Amino acid sequence: MDAKDYHKVAQADALPQGKTLCVELAGREILLCHTSEGVFAVDNLCSHAAARLCEGRLKGHRILCPLHGAAFDVRDGSVLTRPASVALVTYSVRVDEEGIAILLQQSGGAACHKSP
């Protein structure tokens, strides 16, 4: 994948570890999650009933839905707790001196690439 395929969505310092940031890209709401393992990106809408996950809480690598309490692993979008049963769409993320960038092409598992 070429660097030009990534779209810058935020400055790196706009997202401290342990926090989330909702960004919009090509008409989609995408939630950036800064965990101890890096930055991951998932769809902002819960797969259960479309609550906005940016209103939930990030605990470690889990994002908790504010509406019915489902939990998802932000590293790969997988469901950890019901009532959700469908994984979140994830996006590849790149973090470097230019900021945080997302590869718009959806993937089954989020990736985090930190440049030295």
Ligand code: FES
């Ligand atoms: S809307 Fe997220 S668990 Fe129901």
